[in-house]
Amino acid sequence: MAATPRRILAENTWTNNPIFIQILGICSTLAVTNNxxxxxxxxxxxxxxxxxxxxxxxxxxxxxxxxxxxxTQTLIISFYVIIVDILLKAYLPEIHKSLGxxxxxxxxxCIIMGRAEAFAQSNPPLLSLWDxxxxxxxxxxxxxxxxxxxxxxxxxTLFNIRVLPEGFEPWTIMVxxxxxxxxxxxxxxxxxxxxxKEAA
Amino acid sequence: xxxxxxxxxxxxxxxxxxxILLANFLGMCSFISISKDLSSSNGLGLAVTVVLTITSAINxxxxxYVLIPLDLVYLRFIVFIIVIAAVVQILEMIIDRxxxxxxxxxxxxxxxxxxxxxxxxVALFIEIRGYSLLQSVVYGLGSGLGWWLAIMLLAAIRKKIxxxxxxxxxxxxxxxxxTIGFMAMAFIGFSGMVAVQ
Amino acid sequence: xxALVIAPLAVGGITAALALLIWLxxxxxxxxxxVTISINGGKKTLTVKGGSPLxxxxxxxxxxxxxxxxxxxxxxxCKVRVETDIGPHLPTEVPYLTEEERARNVRLxxxxxxxxxxxxxxxxxxxLVRRVVAEVSSIRDLTxxxxxxxxxxxxxxxxxFKPGQYVQLEVPPYAKIKEPTQRAYSIxxxxxxxxxxxxxxxxxxxxxxxxxxxxxKEGERLALIGPFGDFYxxxxxxxxxxxxxxxxxxxxxxxxxxxxxxxxxNRQVWFFFGAxxxxxxxxxxxxxxxxxxxxxxxxxxxLSEDPDYEGEKGLITEVLARYIETTMDxxxxxxxxxCGSPGMLDACMNVxxxxxxxxxxxxxxxxx
Numbered sequence: 001m002a003a004t005p006r007r008i009l010a011e012n013t014w015t016n017n018p019i020f021i022q023i024l025g026i027c028s029t030l031a032v033t034n035n036x037x038x039x040x041x042x043x044x045x046x047x048x049x050x051x052x053x054x055x056x057x058x059x060x061x062x063x064x065x066x067x068x069x070x071x072t073q074t075l076i077i078s079f080y081v082i083i084v085d086i087l088l089k090a091y092l093p094e095i096h097k098s099l100g101x102x103x104x105x106x107x108x109x110c111i112i113m114g115r116a117e118a119f120a121q122s123n124p125p126l127l128s129l130w131d132x133x134x135x136x137x138x139x140x141x142x143x144x145x146x147x148x149x150x151x152x153x154x155x156x157t158l159f160n161i162r163v164l165p166e167g168f169e170p171w172t173i174m175v176x177x178x179x180x181x182x183x184x185x186x187x188x189x190x191x192x193x194x195x196x197k198e199a200a
Numbered sequence: 201x202x203x204x205x206x207x208x209x210x211x212x213x214x215x216x217x218x219x220i221l222l223a224n225f226l227g228m229c230s231f232i233s234i235s236k237d238l239s240s241s242n243g244l245g246l247a248v249t250v251v252l253t254i255t256s257a258i259n260x261x262x263x264x265y266v267l268i269p270l271d272l273v274y275l276r277f278i279v280f281i282i283v284i285a286a287v288v289q290i291l292e293m294i295i296d297r298x299x300x301x302x303x304x305x306x307x308x309x310x311x312x313x314x315x316x317x318x319x320x321x322v323a324l325f326i327e328i329r330g331y332s333l334l335q336s337v338v339y340g341l342g343s344g345l346g347w348w349l350a351i352m353l354l355a356a357i358r359k360k361i362x363x364x365x366x367x368x369x370x371x372x373x374x375x376x377x378x379t380i381g382f383m384a385m386a387f388i389g390f391s392g393m394v395a396v397q
Numbered sequence: 398x399x400a401l402v403i404a405p406l407a408v409g410g411i412t413a414a415l416a417l418l419i420w421l422x423x424x425x426x427x428x429x430x431x432v433t434i435s436i437n438g439g440k441k442t443l444t445v446k447g448g449s450p451l452x453x454x455x456x457x458x459x460x461x462x463x464x465x466x467x468x469x470x471x472x473x474x475c476k477v478r479v480e481t482d483i484g485p486h487l488p489t490e491v492p493y494l495t496e497e498e499r500a501r502n503v504r505l506x507x508x509x510x511x512x513x514x515x516x517x518x519x520x521x522x523x524x525l526v527r528r529v530v531a532e533v534s535s536i537r538d539l540t541x542x543x544x545x546x547x548x549x550x551x552x553x554x555x556x557x558f559k560p561g562q563y564v565q566l567e568v569p570p571y572a573k574i575k576e577p578t579q580r581a582y583s584i585x586x587x588x589x590x591x592x593x594x595x596x597x598x599x600x601x602x603x604x605x606x607x608x609x610x611x612x613x614k615e616g617e618r619l620a621l622i623g624p625f626g627d628f629y630x631x632x633x634x635x636x637x638x639x640x641x642x643x644x645x646x647x648x649x650x651x652x653x654x655x656x657x658x659x660x661x662x663n664r665q666v667w668f669f670f671g672a673x674x675x676x677x678x679x680x681x682x683x684x685x686x687x688x689x690x691x692x693x694x695x696x697x698x699x700l701s702e703d704p705d706y707e708g709e710k711g712l713i714t715e716v717l718a719r720y721i722e723t724t725m726d727x728x729x730x731x732x733x734x735x736c737g738s739p740g741m742l743d744a745c746m747n748v749x750x751x752x753x754x755x756x757x758x759x760x761x762x763x764x765x
Contacts, residue, residue: 027317030225071285074315078278086274101324104277108317110229176388177223181381185374192369262411272407279411286415290422296510297426299484 005130012134018111019142019184020191025111028102029143030180036159039147040140041088041095042102047136049080050112054120054132056080061121073116074107081106111135146183150174202330207338210331214342217391220318221350222384224325227318231351232376241355244313245348249341251291251313252322255284256340259323260333273327280323285314318347353383435516436460441524447513451477451506455519461526462506462519463565463625464579470508477506478518528622529554533615534592539679542599543644544610545585547592548621556593556623558584560651561630561762564593564623568605571612580605581625583736583762585647587655593621598644628736628762630656635730635758636665640717640745645737646670646680648762652734657691665729666694667720671713671741673702714744721752733759 018024029046032038056076057064064072085103088096096103106112115135120128151157154174156164173179220226227248234244259280267273292310296303313319322343326336357379366375429447434454436443443458452462452475464475473493479502486494490505531548539545550556556564563583570576580603586594600606613619630652639649649668656666672678677700684696699709699716709716725731733749735742742761749759 024229027226027228027321030228070314074281074285075278078281081277082274085277101321101328104280104324105226105317105321107277107281108315108320110315113315173385176384177225178381178384178388180225181377181384185370185377185381188374188377189367189369192374196368266407266411270403270407272404275404275408278408282408282412282415286419289419293419293422293426 005127008127008131009134009137012131013138013141015195017138017142017191018114018135019139020188020195024114025109025139026143026184028105028109029139030146030184031177032099032102033143033147033180033183034150034154034175035098036144036147036151038095038099039143041092042099042106043136043140043143045081045084045088045103046106046109046111046139047133048084049077049106049109050115050136050139051129051132052080053077053112054115055125055129057116057120058123058125058128070113073113077112077116078107111139142187145187146180149183150179154179202332202335205335207334210335211338211342214339215346215349216387219346219350219384219387220322220343221347222380222387224321226321227316227347230316231347231354232373235351235354235358235376238352238355238359241351242348245344245351247310247313248316248318248347249344251284251288251310252319252340252344252347253337254291254340255280255287255319256322256326256336257333258283258287260326260331260336263327264333276324276327277320280320284319284323288314318343350383350387354380357383429512432511433514434511435514437518437521438516445511447511449511451479451504451509451511451515451517453507454511455506456528459528460519460523461528461565461622462523463581464507470505473505475506476503478502479504479509480516480518481514483509483512483515522624525557526623526625527554527556528620529556530618530620531593533613533617533619536613536615539596540677543679544597544599545594546597546609546613547586547594548619549592555589556584556621558588558624559629560584560588560655561628561648562624562626563628563648563762564595564621565625566595566605566609567620567622568608569619571608574604578604578608579622583626583628583645583647583651584623585650587651587658596644596647596650626762628734628760630734631732631760633730633732634664635732636725637667637732637734638717638721638749638754639666639668639734640671640713640737640741641668641735642671642713642737642741643677643764645735645741645762645764648736649734650680650683653687653694657687657694662691662693664693665725666691667725668694668696669713669717669720670696670698671716671737672698672700674700675703675706712744713741714748717745718748718752721748727752731758733761735759735761737764739763 012018019026025046029039029042032042053073053076057073060072060076081104084106085096088099088103112132115132119131123131148158152164153171156162156168156170171179214220218224221228221231230244234240262279262283263273263276267276267279288310295310322340326339331339354376358376361375361379370378427448431444432447434443434445435441443455443460445454445458452464455462462475462477464472470489476494476498483504486499486504487508489508491499493505494503529550531550533546534549535545535547537545558564561583563581565579565581568578568580582595582597584593585596586592597606597609599610628648639653641649653666653668668684670678678698681698688694688696697709697716697720699711699713700706701710701712704710731749731752731754733746733754735745742763746759746761750756
């Protein structure tokens with residue numbers, strides 16, 4: 001079972017997608033999935049942080065003492081999140097404001113630490129970077145799908161551009177928190193059913 | 201800067217209408233995995249409440265007496281995380297000393313709490329909304345109790361529907377998410393009473 | 398002062414303050430002062446620094462409670478009776494203790510911390526346990542997967558074992574293994590020799606056996622801790638039925654050669670050794686030679702997967718049953734001594750029970 005770039009891509013985006021397998025890391029992003037733009041920016045941030053944290057951890061893996069590994073990884077992740085935060089504040093102040101505390105919460109996203117622990121600790125830097133980026137991609141497409149459904153039915157818009165006719169009655173529930181749980185459960189259901197079919 | 205909301209209203213809101221988990225989706229990872237078991241849920245809920253109350257006070261002090269005067273607010277993520285990690289470690293040592301049985305009920309969950317987004321999330325909400333010290337502590341305590349309440353309810357419901365016939369693809373996490381969705385709807389029902397953004 | 402200087406200083410300052418706070422808490426909270434541990438009703442009293450797990454505290458005082466996992470709470474071997482009330486059993490202990498043990502206050506010594514004066518009860522023989530750092534003097538292949546390893550003990554230091562008992566070998570950290578690992582191996586040499594001999598079979602994926610087979614060199618120094626175990630000879634005149642497989646031969650090499658040396662001639666001794674093919678047989682000449690010299694002893698090797706072997710063929714259980722049926726006195730009292738894999742042991746015990754050997758006369762050492 002060699003880790004080839006292609007296999008990593010397939011596993012991280014489908015068979016081993018962190019959201020499907022353990023529902024990891026949804027805390028930081030699920031809250032903004034009633035809007036495609038916010039979700040795109042958030043998941044891009046997560047992808048960037050996961051990729052570069054994995055790269056950094058892989059580069060430093062021989063230097064980090066075993067006992068302080070966890071806290072060091074947390075600090076590496078915090079460093080990249082602060083960069084994302086500063087960039088957003090400078091170039092997209094409106095989105096930065098509407099994302100509120102959720103940018104900072106990328107730090108506690110289990111996926112990032114999980115990939116650092118499971119992959120970057122024992123693999124070369126470039127492969128770790130790729131593993132981090134593809135994990136972020138796997139995370140991105142699932143949340144973008146949820147955001148697409150919620151924004152379309154909740155506001156009648158996509159990326160804040162009206163697509164459904166004026167007469168469309170928006171579904172208020174889609175704007176509110178419970179729908180995120182429901183839609184995520186539905187996506188999970190569909191993915192699992194497809195996977196079971198593939199396995200059979 | 202400080203929002204005009206009475207501590208009592210904030211307390212009630214943070215437990216019910218603006219439940220940190222059901223409205224803000226924070227602390228989901230451990231919420232879903234631990235809620236399989238009632239007694240573990242109880243221990244984790246209590247631990248989250250204690251840590252949230254203490255860290256919201258300390259983080260407020262660090263924010264207002266160190267970061268803001270030195271114009272270093274952009275470093276808040278790193279500083280909050282360090283504070284949370286340190287508080288958790290100190291708490292672990294103290295509980296271990298006071299009572300082994302409490303340590304067993306709580307202590308084993310403490311390492312999980314450092315990376316629980318609810319703790320950092322509350323610290324960041326406090327910073328963004330500009331709460332006062334009293335409001336912050338009340339908000340931290342209320343959020344902890346709300347999280348505790350949510351995980352106990354979910355653990356109880358999961359126990360009840362353990363043997364229910366569920367479609368294969370929805371088994372486990374899927375049906376749990378749907379359950380949480382219904383809980384979130386129920387909690388929104390309180391919003392007529394009091395609401396905090 | 399530019400932000401470039403202030404930022405690292407501020408983060409560093411906050412971190413340092415918190416580190417200091419953690420250190421202070423550690424000093425105050427984890428300071429249990431000195432406590433006394435009274436062992437076996439005051440036969441031995443230790444004065445120690447509190448705060449560490451009981452297992453570790455006793456080991457620092459040269460009392461070695463057996464432990465296979467090295468204190469991680471995953472083997473359940475380090476049981477100790479604690480007479481002082483130290484609170485309820487912890488969730489980490491419960492899986493390894495029976496109801497009856499919990500009622501008698503038996504605890505896992507790696508899980509309970511020494512916080513105040515204690516009185517505990519440990520088996521007397523543990524006072525004999527030593528930790529000796531010995532030098533690997535020879536490594537020899539016996540079969541394709543069993544090595545004979547001999548350790549030279551330092552001048553004047555001995556491990557006072559009874560033939561049949563075992564030692565814990567401590568393997569240093571290597572490759573991806575970050576902690577020293579302890580594993581139990583039966584001693585195959587005789588007491589009061591200058592060397593301790595172990596027979597170590599390579600377990601696929603085993604931490605300690607992989608080290609021994611692939612990394613260990615002659616001249617290296619490793620720690621041996623022992624003696625442990627209640628598998629040793631009972632001095633009666635009943636017929637001895639010894640059964641072993643693979644490296645389970647080790648304790649019998651020690652027990653039987655010691656009996657011959659002491660001139661034990663008042664009982665029949667049978668040694669059945671089960672293996673798959675000829676390449677799993679070893680020490681055959683040694684046992685044939687002993688048969689010549691020691692009239693009461695018979696060695697019966699049996700192969701289960703070697704159709705043109707001229708000796709006994711079949712599973713060791715079948716061979717054992719056949720010999721009990723055909724060549725032994727049905728009425729003579731017998732004792733069973735078994736050493737090897739759990740599967741083989743259970744099957745042989747069934748055979749022995751079927752032929753009327755009482756449960757309490759079957760002694761065994763299971764290689765889990």
